[in-house]
Amino acid sequence: MLPYILRRLATxxxxxxxxxxxxxxxxRLAPGDxxxxxxxxxxxxxxxxxxxxxxxxxxxxxxxIQYLAWLxxxxxxxxxxSIQRNGVRVLPLVLERIGPTILLMAxxxxxxIVIGIGAGILSAVRRNSPTDxxxxxxxxxxxxxxxxxxxxxxxxxFSVVLRWAPSGGMLTPGAPFSIGDLLAHLVLPACLxxxxxxxxxxxYMRASLLEVLNQDYxxxxxxxxxxxxxxxxxxAVRNALLPVVTLIGSTIGIAVGGAIFIESxxxxxxxxxxxxxxxxxxxYPVIMGATLIIGACVIVVNLLTDIAYAxxxxxxxxA
Amino acid sequence: xxxxxxxxxxxxxxxxxxxxxxxxxRMALLGLTVFIVILMAILSYPLWxxxxxxxxxxxxxxKGPSASHWFGTDGVGRDVFARLMQGGRISLLVAVTSVxxxxxIGFLVGAVSSFSGRVVDGAIMRLVDxxxxxxxxxxxxxxxxxxxTGIVPTIAVISLLSWPVLSRMVRARLLELRERDFVVAxxxxxxxxGHLLFRHGLPNCIDILVVYATxxxxxxxxxxAGLSFLGLGIAPPExxxxxxxxxxxSTSVLEQYVWQWMFPGGALVTTVLAINFVGxxxxxxxxxxxxxx
Numbered sequence: 001m002l003p004y005i006l007r008r009l010a011t012x013x014x015x016x017x018x019x020x021x022x023x024x025x026x027x028r029l030a031p032g033d034x035x036x037x038x039x040x041x042x043x044x045x046x047x048x049x050x051x052x053x054x055x056x057x058x059x060x061x062x063x064x065i066q067y068l069a070w071l072x073x074x075x076x077x078x079x080x081x082s083i084q085r086n087g088v089r090v091l092p093l094v095l096e097r098i099g100p101t102i103l104l105m106a107x108x109x110x111x112x113i114v115i116g117i118g119a120g121i122l123s124a125v126r127r128n129s130p131t132d133x134x135x136x137x138x139x140x141x142x143x144x145x146x147x148x149x150x151x152x153x154x155x156x157x158f159s160v161v162l163r164w165a166p167s168g169g170m171l172t173p174g175a176p177f178s179i180g181d182l183l184a185h186l187v188l189p190a191c192l193x194x195x196x197x198x199x200x201x202x203x204y205m206r207a208s209l210l211e212v213l214n215q216d217y218x219x220x221x222x223x224x225x226x227x228x229x230x231x232x233x234x235x236a237v238r239n240a241l242l243p244v245v246t247l248i249g250s251t252i253g254i255a256v257g258g259a260i261f262i263e264s265x266x267x268x269x270x271x272x273x274x275x276x277x278x279x280x281x282x283x284y285p286v287i288m289g290a291t292l293i294i295g296a297c298v299i300v301v302n303l304l305t306d307i308a309y310a311x312x313x314x315x316x317x318x319a
Numbered sequence: 320x321x322x323x324x325x326x327x328x329x330x331x332x333x334x335x336x337x338x339x340x341x342x343x344x345r346m347a348l349l350g351l352t353v354f355i356v357i358l359m360a361i362l363s364y365p366l367w368x369x370x371x372x373x374x375x376x377x378x379x380x381x382k383g384p385s386a387s388h389w390f391g392t393d394g395v396g397r398d399v400f401a402r403l404m405q406g407g408r409i410s411l412l413v414a415v416t417s418v419x420x421x422x423x424i425g426f427l428v429g430a431v432s433s434f435s436g437r438v439v440d441g442a443i444m445r446l447v448d449x450x451x452x453x454x455x456x457x458x459x460x461x462x463x464x465x466x467x468t469g470i471v472p473t474i475a476v477i478s479l480l481s482w483p484v485l486s487r488m489v490r491a492r493l494l495e496l497r498e499r500d501f502v503v504a505x506x507x508x509x510x511x512x513g514h515l516l517f518r519h520g521l522p523n524c525i526d527i528l529v530v531y532a533t534x535x536x537x538x539x540x541x542x543x544a545g546l547s548f549l550g551l552g553i554a555p556p557e558x559x560x561x562x563x564x565x566x567x568x569s570t571s572v573l574e575q576y577v578w579q580w581m582f583p584g585g586a587l588v589t590t591v592l593a594i595n596f597v598g599x600x601x602x603x604x605x606x607x608x609x610x611x612x
Contacts, residue, residue, distance in 0.1 A: 144592045146541045148548045192341040258454030
């Protein structure tokens, strides 16, 4: 077990380094001279003065050296300064947006897991019944419609037509903070975010459970006279859940993508909105900082899922 | 030894058998029919539709659907139906081109990876891992922020993002193929890399490529729409389904001029669903195990 974890940790670390290189190279590919931010356009500068700034910032060094310097700074939490918001450090800017995004994604994920697994079990148990076919059709639409379209439709239906939910933001501006207010703002985007994921989980759960229901130990349990409900809940579902757990971990990346669109439509003050605004204004340090943090989070979550999976399933080869 | 008079069904080639299975799949045929209808409409609309996509009519701003403007008009009086058709052309152009590019990259990278040593193979596959782990939308945003908006940059961004999955599948297939007797024999007879890849590798990957291409077209349409929706893909005044949906980010359009965004949304979902049905049908048809069930 330990060697397996160590090997996965090493891979994860390697991917983090690769990600940081990618981010650094992209930063350098970005149009514009990095020292533009330091130059006052109203004051004429000589070439010598520009060179001095370059030297002070280390921009006259070869790229690998620059990368190492950038990496050292990044490792100590210095991701540079936002171009758009004068003098604001990137790291705190990104960190304060993590909370809302995690809240939105966690809520969405919980809803997706509950609905997806429940519907998956129902579909598998009542295979080819109208319930099963109905769920399958809904799941097909859920997977095929993009997050921004479901977000728009949901916003239109529930906020504009029915007026059940506020149309955006995380809290009512100016009102004192209350959990109820937060929840009222959270429910609609979280539900819409969960649609695609729930559909995916449902399909996997259904397929996995159908496979398990054909196994010998399920037949044995039935032959022993165990009630059908308990055969399914205790013997089948627990085993069928394993591949679904991996799926949930490995689709976190897709969920992040969906969250970006939901945040943009609902004006939810998370990482996605920060990233989109940064892209709109070409604020490269913020784009890179946000990408690095999001990428690191996704890599860590994947790592944790793999380790959890190995711990849960004794059949995984850990040698 | 005389040749048999008639070739029995099971002796047909794998592609003929796959097509035979495909035409018995009702959902796939339905998808194909819907897609062909959409495609014909998109390609032929200038012949039978009275309006052009960028024709401004200041006497008909934000008009709802009517007999002359089936899908209504937008904020500057352009006909929504004409823009929908033109947007479809752009969306499909972007999708098909980017899939073609990523097919070539994916096949070549997979091929190189499978035929080279452990170090190169390992490095390429770790890169593919990284590309597959990171949220695609994030990479899309970062790339788009560097290359800017427009048709060519959008195609470039989407193709750059799509090949890793394909290269992984091609590599797996070629690794398996490398050990087969006919490939070993061909090598023994002195066949070069080009011959091995294109005479033996390519035909044996055709099922992977066809299924990937079909499903990826649907995916690319969604990616383009997503980028344009955020204002990073196809820039107005050029129409695309994504940037027509972008209009709904303004509250007045979302609330009062529903036809301006619901029709592009509907077209998007219908097209993607149709292509997905075809893709699923092709995948089942090419699966050699499906005859056993």
